[in-house]
Amino acid sequence: MTESVFADHRSLLFSVAYRILGSAADAEDAVQDAWVRWSAADRSRVADPKAYLVRIVSNVAMDRLRSASVRRETYIGPWLPEPILTTSDAADDVAVADSVSTALLVVLESLSPLERVVFVLREAFGFTYREIGHAVERSEDTVRQAAARARAHVQARRPRFPATRARHRAVTERFVAAASGGDLNTLMELLAPDVALWTDGGGKVRQAMRPVIGAERVAAWFAGVASRPYEGVDPADMVIEVVELNGATGVVFSGAGRVFATLTVDLDDEGRVATIHNVANPDKLHDVAAGTVHPLPS
Template sequence: MTQPQQAGPDQLAFQQYRTLLFSVAYRVLGTAADAEDAVQETWLKWSSADRAQVADPKAYLTRIVTNVAMEQLRSTRRQRETYVGPWLPEPILTGPDTADDVATADSVSMALLVVLETLTPLERAVFVLKEVFAFSYVEIAQAVERSEAAVRQAALRARAHVQARRPRFAADRARQRDVTERFFAATTGGDINTLMELLSPDVTLWTDGGGKVRQALKPVVGLETVARWFAALGSVTYQGIEPGQMRAELTSVNGGPGVVFRGPDRVIATLTFDFDEQGRISTLHNVANPDKLRAVTEGTRHELC
């Protein structure tokens, strides 16, 4: 973002809420690149606004970024209808502050973002502002430019939809990290027996290649099938890269433990996990579309609120 060296009051106010703006936009859009575009457009609108008429910069900026994100989402939804294979959100690297805050980490998890994809743009924006950022219905109505009654109805629909598709379990973060580390070791060692111990009986693997790289076009379901898929990673060529040339590292992705796979000159894929009530891996999201790996490739860790 190009800005003068001397920050004026308008820039200081914008920078104060920049993390909030990105956090809202990313959850509404599901892609870091589009979220950054929404923040950039918010800056342009903010810099040309008559700020003498702005009583609450936070509310004003949130309204701008929310509406920009909703409009972008309406546009990208049409593009996603012709997407090759499952469409998964764009993964981002997150810092320890995000991982340590259970509520924040859950709200930016790949599993929840996938569920949010099934909401309408209005429902998604209302859910994010209400459930994640605890905005009042009056504040949300102003932000999305709808009546308070319409917002309450959208919130009710969104909450019911998410609860039906995203069961919540007590988050034992230490258990999740331990299972992820054991899964990582078993995968790199081709240990199918350990993999089968760590996976839920009805585990599902979702892969997103976007038609750019070869991936499964339908979800891979079942304990033995998924276990064999990952046990083979250390012995087969993947995306033209020999096993000896591939590196895998444990890191924090979307607020939780994840794996980044790298080749000699590029990031190949990311892997994130969702867990069942017993702490076993119930869902895996594998993003391999190179267009969605730019933020991870750049190595930027996003601070979220």
């Protein structure tokens, strides 16, 4: 009974922990910690197992986030969240998909641990302020204030430009085809003038150590990448696969039996590529390489 109840909510717990931590590996560890605490708890006193488990995993994740924040201060180059393969076919819920997007997770990195947990539980999962207060052991007023600060911060840092899933996929596919083929003209057509490319190699593989800004510089960067081997694999031998990453169309690059990188894009109000997130740190590609697909429960 103990295992079946936990199993029923495991996907939800991972989704909560991943949105808080931005790391599939850390989220899995948080879920395992939650299992240990659930196994040791007096469950005869638990009236609502779902709320109780979310409370456990939220607090575990918040503690882990504090430790992770210290480590990320010394990270080499830009830090990006660990990508995950997702599936949202059942509901095709734009809001749910956006709540796990790379762009949003990047913005959430700038929130305090409490603000991030409150934002995730409120905006992604619809918990009431009272329920969140109970989960994070804060007053309802404190939670409301944290939610307001977090929401204002996210809205200021990440303006939303709605694009249909079909439009986003079409632009992503055109962009990747142009980038891999070194087609500068098409790249310049697709890129916004102030496009920003963020690459995360963690100091372990060759990547840009600072964001690359501007259409000409970004186009030249991709043209250069397309013309030379990467990690010992010739561009002609690289496999490019269009998949769903973090709730939207993304791309996985692989070759010689291993995954090299993932790429996702955000579009501006004119449908041009405004932001590119490229994760190449091998430590962050294990979940994608394993082929694990995560549903997006809300």
